[in-house]
Amino acid sequence: MLNTLLKKIIKTGAGRFRYVLAMVGLTVALLLILAAIQLQANYWQLLKGGGAQDSIANFLVINKVVTNQNAGNTNLTNQDIEDLKKQPFIQAVGVVTPSRFKVAASGGSAMPFYTDMFFESVPDQFLDITGGDWKWDDQTQFIPIVIPNQFLDMYNFGFAKSQNLPQLSHELVKSIPIRIDIQTPTGQKSFYAKVAGFSDRISSILVPQAFMEWANKNFATEPPKGASRVIIRTDDPSNPKLIEYLDSHHMTTDMEKTRFSKYRQIVGFVVQVSGFTGLAMFLFALLIFSLFIELTIASCREEIRLLVTLGASPGQLRKFLMKTFYPANIVIAIIVLVILSILQWLLSGLLAHESMTISPVISLYTMVGAVIVLLILWWVHVRTIKRQIAGT
Amino acid sequence: MEITLENIIPIPLKENLEKRPSQVWQSKVHFGPGTKVKIKAPSGTGKTTLVHFLYGLRADYTGTLHWDTKALNKLDADQVARYRQSEISVVFQDLRLFAHLTARENIELNRVLQPKEPYYPDTVIQEMATTLQVDHILDQACGICSYGEQQRVAIIRALVQPFSLLIMDEPFSHLDQNNAQKAAALIDSECDKRGAGLVLTDLEEDSFFNYNTYLSL
Known part of the structure; x- marks a missing residue:
């Protein structure tokens, strides 16, 4: 109930379009970063795996x-x-x-x-x-x-x-x-x-x-x-x-x-380009997210002040804002992991014809990568929200 | 909770205050549960300033102000919030309602703000609104209600939360005698139910409550 009311008071409508763009950006960034990790993992598997090496x-x-x-x-x-x-x-x-x-x-x-x-x-x-x-x-x-x-x-x-x-x-x-x-x-x-x-x-x-x-x-x-x-x-x-x-x-x-060295250089190059592009996009997405949070809080400064006057604790507000902004990131990470899983499955089927064996499921490294990205996002969100709430 | 003022002088009123005596400024005053205090004062003597000091909204004073045993300026934001959720309630002179929320939502917000079980079930909102004759505007945005209606909504909002001290700044200024009587009766019974004390500031004398203490600013 409190959250429903808070949602009416703290409007997140401002800059919605930018937020959606940032979300799309994050999706692409995450896709590039995790694909780079997965590609590298696949390559390691091909290199070190039993079948590939006499x-x-x-x-x-x-x-x-x-x-x-x-x-x-x-x-x-x-x-x-x-x-x-x-x-x-x-x-x-x-x-x-x-x-x-x-x-x-x-x-x-x-x-x-x-x-x-x-x-x-x-x-x-x-x-x-x-x-x-x-x-x-x-x-x-x-x-x-x-x-x-x-x-x-x-x-x-x-x-x-x-x-x-x-x-x-x-x-x-x-x-x-x-x-x-x-x-x-x-x-x-x-x-x-x-x-x-x-x-x-x-x-x-x-x-x-x-x-x-x-x-x-x-x-x-x-x-x-x-x-x-x-x-x-x-x-x-x-x-x-x-x-x-x-x-x-x-x-x-x-x-x-x-x-194999040639292939490896090519794979290495692709992984690097994809990884760096993803990382750069990720940084921009982080920037836009924190700006969006700042914008939202700034546009609701009066309302937040009145909420605090009435007895809302900064902790409550932070929790509410986290709940508002953060879950989208988890959803994006899951979507990206699902996309990568499908791609990996297709790739493993394709490579099986060439008698190259890679795992049909995504690697542990990829999932750990996703978790790390989520942790970074979480930290940025907590930090931005905390700073902004303290500033009202 | 208890509020203790010691040698409080509002910095903006400092020069004025030196010329005239006051029973609150520059003295030791005590507000707490069970006592009903009326503070009567003409305009410009710092009624609203005092209410804001007591509620912790402003701190531009010299002297010390304690909430229970702790100096108010030593409490952190979360501790202050806990007091406001369950110990101290307020009716502001400027009401401070969310204009785009309905009357019911404004009241509901204060009911559910404390993380524990709410003090009252939500049916109480309807009952109190009926008592104060504002039940017909409960689902109307506050911004389009009259001042009189808004004032009664603000009073109900202050009463749906747990408290041991209720602070009111000219709470009946927009109400006619009849409606003021009804509101005062409701406030009185809610305070008695909680064993809470109240502090009311106003321009005029009144007989709405059995005050224990009269103070002039």
Whole structure:
């Protein structure tokens, strides 16, 4: 009853149109802010979610860009490597050790080929071949090697087709012993090797680190050369900072694996633009709200004074004014959350066709964002009303 | 509640007051429940000023004014509001009604202003209006009522709330003798019902109430 009377006494009609405009503005602002949060949340989910990421994506081989100026001198210095280790987006750095002896491989009758080749090794932690196969000591009969998948593809779909040779499966390749001839200072030494696995990660022929160290020690014909390539593990190969770092240090890596970086920059840009626009609009909406409250109270100054004279407490009036002005904000927040929920649901359906999985409901961050915005609005309302009532 | 005035001098009247004696200004006066006080004074001697001081609307005086044990200027706005809701009621000389609200709404507002259960049910508005013969204008905007009608609405408004002290500033100035008698009877019975005291200021002598104290300004 009291509120009905207060509503008749404190007319909120003044500047109604401006108030509605401010409400629309707040709706758009809130939509932009929360959409930015939701977009970011979706992107994180795509990035960190199980389906989107294979183990390979986390490892990158890095080397200097070969230019006409630095050709022949593309080693990474110790300082370069230390610097890489210090970057927050790089979790581990492993030096790729090259062989310092000449190697030739031949296939025998099952796979008649002969080629000069080279070995490299990386610390075991950077390989996903585990178990007994990837071990070497001087008692081991076969040296396990890892070859790039591309090699086999090139052979199967290029070479074998054109030369009428049989295509080889992974299993078959793994079962064929390969003869390895190493040129040592004291003459040629022969070993047998077996392919232990295929790698998409490193475009090189890998042997276990233990064999490499042993062989380099015993057979090296050249002095140590330093590292020309390193392998890194990163939790996010699409991190634009990583790409930026590599570019600025004239390094390069497998761009395929970092292609996500472009998308990420675009998403980041959209999120920023949307977020900042939303924030700016939100600030204007706040300003208009407080002005509207001031206007309303100022236009009812006489009435409010008489109410206080009759015994209305400032607390009562503040409560009434809060009840008058604030609920609209809650309604707007709910409307915006509903709109975003619908959009999110549609988006998740759309992306499901592209086999990208995002949650069909809006993220917790978005809801927390809405609550924070409501708290800010609440604070601004309380403050404005308190100041204005005290001023009458 | 009790109101105690000690050495109160209104700043605007300071020079005038030094020339003539007064039983209120510059002395110790006490208003409280159960006592009926008549303050008679000619125009321009500060009747309305006194009412506004007592009710806490103005504070341009020297001396101290206590509501119960606390100096009025030490009370915060919410404490003052609590007193006005349940301890002190007032009929202003200039009535102070909301012109665009109906008579009933003006009265109702004061009935429901205190957060507790209202002192009276809303049927009392009708009864009192009937007694004072203003029931026909209850649903009319106050702004278009005559002064006499407005004055009676203001009196009813003051009576629907709980109080222990009722302050009235020339409450019958626009009423004829007959209507004034009826209003006074209603006020008297409402004060007695609450054991409340009243303070009435006027230009003339009157016999509407059994005053315990007569004071001149």
